[in-house]
Amino acid sequence: MRQDATTALVQAFTAPVVRPFMAVFLDYPDGPVRLTSLRRGSMLSIDGAEWHGTGVLGQISALEDGAELRSYGFALSLSGIPGNFGTYLRGQDVQGRRVKVYIGAVNERYEVLGTQCIKVGRMDAQDVASGETTAINLTCEDVMIDWERARVRRCTDVDHRARYPTDGFFKYVAALENLTLKWGK
Secondary structure, eight states, X not given: OOOOOOHHHHHHHTSSSOEEEEEEEEOOTTOOEEEESSOTTOEEEETTEXXXXXXXXXEEOOOOOOSSSSOOOEEEEEEEEETTXXXXXXXXXXXXXXXXXXXXXXXXXXXXXXXXXXXXXEEEEEEEEOSSEEEEEEEEEEGGGGGXXXXXXXXXXXXXXXHOTTOOTTTTHHHHHTOOOOOXX
């Protein structure tokens, strides 16, 4: 599916001085991690949230979209992350958590000129290598993978109360299963 650049992003890239960057949002269970490819130690504010510069964001595999209704996976290799994040990242369960990939531009004072989300997906697995800096290899699935997953729901009180704890709509279904009704003559 073709995605055109936003007006703000097009104007940002026509500015006299522009520094393009890639950014990745990782929605970890203990709190989100926001990283950019801008110089290490730099901080950006995008939509009121702080994004950390890593200097070298790493590698992002081809971000595919197609006409078929199926999942297109992608991989992220993130490096240059400060070493103290290694322990935090290693202890996170990433299966099914959100990931977003952005493209953007800043001026010479590192003020954000424009950003655009270019891919949304779900994390599948991660491999964390720690040292002076931390590196992460993440495999991700497109959000379209949800179309391929079965949604099994039952018309039982237990299943219904899992979604709506105070609603007793199916409270008597189990009692009605084996109920014998006597009809008159």
